[in-house]
Amino acid sequence: MITLYSGLVVKQPLIESLIPEFEAATGTSVEPTFAPTSVILERIDAGERPDMVLGVAASVHGLADAGILDDGAVSEIAVSAVGFARLPGTAEPIDGSAEAFLDYLLAARAVAYSLSGASGLHFAEMLRSRALLDRVDERAIRFPEGLTAEALIDGRAEVAIQQVSELRSVGGPHIVEPIPHALQSYARFAIGVRPAAPEAANAFAAFMSGRSARTAFEAVGLSAPAAQAGTPRMEG
Numbered sequence: 001m002i003t004l005y006s007g008l009v010v011k012q013p014l015i016e017s018l019i020p021e022f023e024a025a026t027g028t029s030v031e032p033t034f035a036p037t038s039v040i041l042e043r044i045d046a047g048e049r050p051d052m053v054l055g056v057a058a059s060v061h062g063l064a065d066a067g068i069l070d071d072g073a074v075s076e077i078a079v080s081a082v083g084f085a086r087l088p089g090t091a092e093p094i095d096g097s098a099e100a101f102l103d104y105l106l107a108a109r110a111v112a113y114s115l116s117g118a119s120g121l122h123f124a125e126m127l128r129s130r131a132l133l134d135r136v137d138e139r140a141i142r143f144p145e146g147l148t149a150e151a152l153i154d155g156r157a158e159v160a161i162q163q164v165s166e167l168r169s170v171g172g173p174h175i176v177e178p179i180p181h182a183l184q185s186y187a188r189f190a191i192g193v194r195p196a197a198p199e200a201a202n203a204f205a206a207f208m209s210g211r212s213a214r215t216a217f218e219a220v221g222l223s224a225p226a227a228q229a230g231t232p233r234m235e236g
Contacts, residue, residue, distance in 0.1 A: 001029045002201045005040045006054040008117065008147065009080050009189055012169035013216035022207050028200040036117040036145050044068060051197035052205060056118050057190035069192035076190040077208050078222040081178040082119045083164035085149045088173055090158060098182040105136055105159065112141040112148040112157035119163045120148075122185040149174060163187065164221035176221070188225060 006014060011034045019030045035043075037055035044053070044063065053060055053069060057076050064071040084101075086092060093104040105111055105127075114120030120143070127133040141151045149170035151157040160167060160174075167176045178184065191208050193201045207213060214224055 001031055002052065002198055002204060003050040004030055004032045004052045004054060005050040006032055006034050007037045007189065008034050009163045009165050010054060010078065012165065012220050017216050018213055021212060022204055026200060026203065030204060036114065038116045039145055049194060051194050051201040052191060054191040055189065057188040060190040060192045064192055070195045073193040073202060073205060074190055075205060075209050076188055076225040077213065078189045078217045079225055080163040080165055080187050080189065080222050082122060082185055083162065083167050083176050083178045085152055085160040085167040085174045085176045087152060088175060096180055098180045101180050101183060102132060109158040110139045110141055110156060111136055111159045111161060112143065112151035113161040114143045114145065114148055116145050117162065118187045119161060123161050126183055168220045
């Protein structure tokens with residue numbers, strides 16, 4: 001068995017196809033733990049040592065620089081855009097401009113976003129820089145961790161903000177789109193392997209850079225590292 005600490009951004013393709021495919025091909029089981037990258041870093045700082053870490057690329061490279069991961073075994077595997085989700089038939093921005101999107105957020109009954117994930121941190125800073133955070137937070141549903149679209153499906157929020165793939169991974173009818181490019185942050189994700197990890201961990205990391213992984217990532221709105229992330233409207 002090999003252990004993996006992974007960000008939520010790839011949870012759906014890992015659980016639904018990639019881990020089962022790898023296990024069937026190799027006979028090695030993969031035990032995943034999913035959390036925002038910031039939470040993963042806290043657990044590692046506390047002394048936990050998974051065989052592999054999959055998260056925001058800068059953080060994974062930082063773990064390699066610190067010697068926690070093998071500096072020669074870090075691979076960037078996907079790029080994600082920040083997105084927003086809404087239910088079918090509900091209000092939407094009047095056009096694709098940044099101004100229209102900000103007006104849309106201010107008019108929403110409640111906006112759900114994450115306090116710990118890369119998308120939520122970017123979203124809060126983007127609003128803060130425009131002196132809009134306090135106005136949105138008056139009615140916001142703020143997640144310490146987890147999938148914000150759950151608040152959309154259960155009726156607590158009218159708009160959910162998170163990585164496109166994370167929004168897409170929540171069941172139930174909802175529409176997912178990237179936020180406007182002018183407000184966007186494209187996050188790169190990488191996987192790294194602990195120096196003393198079993199050889200199967202290196203095989204899994206290589207598998208995550210292969211064709212099956214790219215296809216699975218594209219299905220949930222993730223782009224290959226060489227391409228800038230951008231996703232069309234998707235029904236979830």
